[in-house]
Amino acid sequence: MIARPAGLTRLAEPAFGLALALVILGPLLGPGHLLVRDAVSTPRSYLTDSALGLSDAAARAVPQDAALAVASTVVDGGVVVKVVLLLALWAAGWGAARMVAVLLPTAALPARLLASTVTLWNPYVAERLLQGHWSLLTGYATLPWIVVAVVAIRRSTPGVLVWCPLVFALAAAGLTPTGAVMASLLALLLLATPGGRSRRGVRVLVGALIAAGVSAPWLAATALSGAGAQGADPAGVAAFAARAEPGLATVGSLAGLGGIWNADAVPGSRTSLWALIATVLLLTLVACGLPALWRRRRNPILVVLAALAVVAVVLPALGATGWGLTVAEWAVVHVPGFGLLRDAQKWVALAVPFYALAAAVGVGVLAALGRRVFTPDRTDAGPPRAAAGVAIAVVLLSLPDLAWGVGGALRPVHYPDSWQQVAAVLDGADGDVAVLPAGTFRRFPYSGSAPVLDPAPRMLPLDVPQSGRLLVGSSEPTFGGAGYTDIDGESERADMIDVVLHFDGTTDDLADLGVGWVLVEHGTPGLPANQDLLDTLDRVHDDEHLTLYRVPGDVAPQHYSTFHRGALVAAHLLWAMLLTGGALGCVVGAVRRRVRPDQS
Structure with a gap:
């Protein structure tokens, strides 16, 4: 049984994640609406056919647009988007700390807070905020919670409530197609690893059914509209390929969790040689934890996370090479749905859980190094608090312009009447x-x-x-x-x-x-x-x-069959039921654990 930190110690994890999220979003939380690049929030949006995915364009914003249309009938849509974004960043930081506590139960609170910092304070988060990918960050936030949920499933006897956290996390990630694919891939790989009290085949089957359910809106929209079946424009492959930063090759930028295709959606500190310094600092912090994680290589969860981290960096880097671009250009034309992968850098998010774990466990190495340098007369490694504090400061200073709306770039706008x-x-x-x-x-x-x-x-x-x-x-x-x-x-x-x-x-x-x-x-x-x-x-x-x-005269109406409309409405309702049902199950499970803590 995992020992739980008590009282203020346990509250420190969510409080720290919330503090970082507030510092990051800063001015955006004031009155007004988010309107920057791909992010568009409006006072009210509507449940149009396009919001459901009933169009011949690719279904890139389902069920996001439909969910906002429903929510904005009650609350201003700008408030909804800002609340979701704040909750997503908060969940990302808190989830990283929980993931470390589950997989590395001996990790002290400072190490867990370092994992939160690495997960929240990095170029990936900054660039996706500047690109306006608030809903993608919702999927990003679920990754550490998916790890926690799968570990609980593997350690528990079969039951409905034990699956609810995973259902809720996957449904939250399913706000966008990319988030659904990213989260489902992580969940299925972890569920398929050997070991655990539950049967592996059953785990994978149930996980696949949940993944299909949370992906139903965009899968149904794509199948019924045919968008994407004819292939995407191959010109988008090179345009959306990962990009090298100053002093770094493309693989170095990706390893440093940067390298987004849009050079304008980059914090100022990543446009100079400071990007090289910051990347070296981050990778050094991660490298400190690799020996300790290697000693835990019998844990299949850690093996999967390590392999995913390598793949998430290497494949986008290869995709930016000449032959990689050629292969991808062929694929987007001939492989239905492959256009979803054209923004290759966004998949580097799958490396972050392993980075957070490595940084957390590497605190011991930093503490030992600090003892040898500053207090060589001590025989023990010393407490990790100072080492973790220094590491947190290094991560924060390596990307100083993430603070306060990514250097003030994220500010609410006011639409004219x-x-x-x-x-x-x-x-x-x-x-x-x-x-x-x-x-x-x-x-x-x-x-x-x-x-x-x-x-x-x-x-x-x-x-x-x-x-x-x-x-x-x-x-x-x-x-x-x-x-x-x-x-x-x-x-x-x-x-x-x-x-x-x-x-x-x-x-x-x-x-x-x-x-x-x-x-x-x-x-x-x-x-x-x-x-x-x-x-x-x-x-x-x-x-x-x-x-x-x-337009004067009679306008030809755009007809969609009752079957198509009904199928898409049913797909959105299925997603909503999984989201709300998973959340309710999490609440019930938490209450039961509080009433019967001996079974947690």
Whole structure:
């Protein structure tokens, strides 16, 4: 039985993780909404067909968009996103400490807090925050808790309650397809390792069923829409490949938990040779724990985590080589769903649990080294508190600009009232909304310097067809010019709408494509629209930020079969049931352990 720290000692783990999360998010927690690159939070979002995954574009934001649509009917959507992000970072730090306590029961509190620091305070978290991947960080936060949950399953006799923590963790990770795949992979590999009181085959079968259930929304959306089956644009492979930082090769950047493809979504300290110094410090800290973990190599959980760490660093590095790019370009065209893997650096998250364990167990090595240097007359290794404190300080100082909204880059924005006025006009109307200028990203005067995803699909109560077309590497999110990679999207209908709006199209063409409204967003760069076409539309709203036109005549409705709609609703409900059921089971299990602590 694992000895539990008592009283204030046990509270120190969640308190420390929460403190780090608050320091990281800082100004973002004030009034306003998160709007930076891929992150778009809005006061209210709507349960449109696109939110369910009923479109011909790839299902990248299910069940996230549907969940936000439901939650924002009760609470402001911006508050929901900020609360989820805060809880995710808090859970990541706390979970790392719990993971160390479970796998390394002799580790003292300072070592567990060091594991929390390594998990929260690293380039991966900073870069994904700057890229706007708040929901991916939710999946990242579940990784240490998945380890804890699987260990409990392996050590316990079969029972429903013992599976609930894993169900809840996988469902939380399933907020996005990437999170679901990442968490499910970790869980299944750990469940498949030999040993334990429960039968391995049963463990794997149950785990696979849970993984399929939490992935049901995006799997169903992909199967029913066919998006991704035709393959993705191979140009995206090189554009989203991992990137070398100053003084480091690509493999070095990945080993240091950095190397995101977007050089603009990087903390300032990682744009200089400080990236090399910080990476050396982190890897040295991890290396200190390797001998102790090697002595524990009979533990299959540690073996799996170590192997995953190596693979999570090496494969993305190989994918950035010439032949690696060639293989991946072939795969995204011919292997359905392989486009999900094109942002290779995001998978380095799977290395973090092992890094946290190595750092925690390496505190003993640091303590011994400190004794030999500073107190050579002592015969014992000395307490680990000082060594852990120094190590925590080193981790924090190696990435100083993660603090306070990643150096102030994460700040809430305030939408102009124009958006609410347009949403009110469209509430209850028919037809989809085509948005100008074309493209997926915007740069508004109120959104800051970084390009942001167009908020219209989440802000408006009608569907907004989007092709998913991306321009990567350009200083401005526009068509034309040099220095960017144009990556095709998946939606043929959205591409046809763009052609009508920008070139030789008529109102009848828009109506035939199911477009009942055209919204022009001012103040953001983009290809000029066909003004002759706009002049034939009915202008119903106009101000400095937005102009809304109605397409005259009868608009062809976009029909989806009752089966398709019912299947996607059922998939989302299954995910929601697993999330809430897993959470409820965790609460019941915690109450039972408190009532009968002798059985914990």
